Amino acid sequence: MERVLLTGHLTKVLFILVLMQFTRPLNAVSEPGKWMLTVNSETLKKQSYFLFHKTMFQGTVIKLTVTSETCATNSTVELSVSWYLRSSHCYGEVFNLEPSEADNYFKGTRVKQEGGSGSYVFHQYANMKCTPHMDPHQFVVPFDKPTQLTEHVIKQPATSQNPAGRRRREAEEAKPVQHFDSVAEAWEDGPYMFILHISEVTDGVKHRPAEAAATPAWDIQFQISMPGPHAYISATEWPLMIFYMVMCIVYVLLGVLWLVLSALHWRELLRIQFWIGGVIFLGMLEKAVYYAEFQSLRYDGLSVQGAVVFAEVLSAVKRTLARVLVIIASLGYGIVKPRLGALLHRVVGVGLLYLVFSIVEGGLRVNSEKGDSSRLLCDIVLAFTDSCIVWWIFVSLAQTMKLLRLRRNVVKLSLYRHFTNTLIFAVIASVIFIIWTTKTFKMSPCQADWRELWIDDAFWRFLFSIILLVIMFLWRPSANNQRYAFSPLVDEESDEEATEQLMNEAFEGVKMRGQKVETNGTAKPTKVDEDLKWVEENIPSSMADVALPPLLDSDEETMTTKFEMSKME
Incomplete structure (x- = not known):
């Protein structure tokens, strides 16, 4: 009966774990706050609408400047430049929009998705000529009031390089720094799409190929930036940055505490306590790297690709080591068994498999535009590996606790009962969170609750930190460490006494x-x-x-069993 119940629980756990594996954070790639756009005749032949999206705080400004240009002195190239800023209450409508669909939204006045109400601002500039030493501030315009969607477009007067424009730029320079070079301002917290339209103006005469080839080449580089009250970081990632800062401080405190306890009781340390120290160190390093990445994104507006990849690798190593730690703790390493024996190769193999696919999946997730099918394959392998790990953990816990009950070792049995209760709590919390996440984000294409998106990433890291904290408390270094350590003489005597007492009770x-x-x-x-x-x-x-037997017995236990069998013969 117990085995049937255990099988049922394992089936539920496997199903839950598969859901956990595919419930990835929605913000897989950070939102930049600065973009560089290079435009030339070849670029405009392929694309004329350029999409930039970000979740902004109220008061965030959009800046549009010319950073460099390559134009002939006698160039006759003229460009038509306009932009369209639109807010939406649907996170999915903005961030699921493909660049090729930007023209469908440009100058749009109506709500296209249910729940995606918002406002918009549109501005059309006078034709600009491509000339050397272009004025980088020529796009500065007064902030227009937003128009509610479903209303008609209010035509804005075209601006040109005239004395009034110069006076406007001088007035802009007299304002606070954040309004310098600004063309628009966010009017509320929420997701925004900024669509820039650039097209080459022709005189209507069809040029012959020879004339077209004689046209001098030109090249203009634009910079689009969106600084806000907290610099360039987005509204969805600001609370996540605070979370990583707090968690980094917590891991530093945990690491210092663990080092102090280990130094005080270094003669009594168990082998598993070194694994716990390694997990704490990797967790501290992981949180520090993620926090540094968000700081770079906040002040520079751009993420450092190498730092992001390094953070993903650290995260994969920490998650792998954490799973190995739970496995060897469930097997009773250092508590019930002196060493893993043949199981060591299995633990190392499973850990390496999970580590490799975690690193590959993290790299593909950072570069989301590449290898969607490869990422799906990695997700499937990770889900299967995680399922096997959880099955292994629960079976090992059941066998370890059964052995401790037979030995009547109350101290060690109490330790593993608390550990099992912690894992059960983690499973229940995961189920509740998965249901909430699926209902709030996954089943709603609108994703109106964009303010809670950071919780989807922070919850799993916080949950693991709780599990790690419980493991630290249960296996903390102390003067009585050896009462948890494996002792061959005591454990063998306990086995004989437990077996004799069990037989007496059975046939009493x-x-x-x-x-x-x-x-x-x-x-x-x-x-x-x-x-x-x-x-x-x-x-x-x-x-x-x-x-x-190969999964549960070490080499020493197998040899001891064979020796006892030979004595019986």
Whole structure:
């Protein structure tokens, strides 16, 4: 009956883990706050609408400047430049929009998706000529009031390089720095799309190929930036940056505490406590790298690709080491078994498999525009590996606790009961969070609750930190460490006493046939009883016990069992 219940629980856990594996953070790639756009005749032949999206705080300004140009002195190239800024209450409408669909939204006045209400601002500039030493501030315009969607476009007067424009730029320079070179301002917190339209103006005469080839080449580089109250960081990533800062401080404190306790009781340290220290160190390093990446994004507006990849690698290593830590703790390493024996190769193999695919999946997730099918394959492999790991953990916990109950080792059994309760709590919390996330984000294409998106990434890291904190408390270095350590003499005596007591309880009050009563009134066991006892101790009671000996027994236990069998023969 217990094995049926255990199988049912394992099936639920496997299903939950598969959901957890595919419930990835929605913000896989950070939102930049600065873009560089290079435009020339070849670029405009392929694309004339350029899409930039970001979740902004109220008061964030959009800046549009010319940073460099390559134009001939006698160039006749003229460009038509206009932009369209639109807010939406639907996160998915803005960030799921493909660049090729930007022209469908440009100058749009109506709500296109249910729940995607918002406002917009549109501005059309006078034609600009491509000339050397172009004025980088020629796009500065007064901030226009936004128009609610579903209303008609209010035509804006075209601006040109005239004295009024110069006076406007001088007035802009007299304003605070954040309004210098600004063309628009965010009017509320929320997701925004900024669409820049650039096209080459012709005189209507069809040029012959020879004339077209004689046209001097030109090249203009634009810079689009969106600084806000917290510099360039987006509204969805600001709370996530605070979370990483707090978690980095917490891991530093945990690391210092663990080092102090280890130094005070260094003679009593167990092997598993070194693994816990390694996980703490990697967690601290991971949080520090992620926080540094967000700081770079905040002040520079651009993410450092190498730092992002390094952070993903660190995260993969930490998650792998954390899983290995839970596995060896469930196997009773250093507590019930002196060493892993043949299981060491299995643990290392599973850890390496998970590490490799985690690193590959993280790299593909950072470069989301590449290899969608490869990322799906990595997700499937990681889900299967995680499922096997969880099955292994729960089976090992069941076997370890069963062994401790037979030994009547109350101290170690209490330790593993608390550890099991922690894992059960983690599973229940994961189920509740997955249901909430699926209902709030995954099942809603609108994703109106964009302010809670950071929780989708922070929850799993916080949950693991809770599990790590419980493991640290249960396996903390102390003066009584050796009461948890494996002791061959004590554990073997406990096994014999537990087996004898278990047999006495099982046959209490039952008169056994074939037993000879001694003069003092005790029954002397016969050879049949001894054979039955040998069968009870050495023959597995179910097919699961037959299938799991290599998974549950170390080399020393296997040799001890063979030695006992040879003595019985």
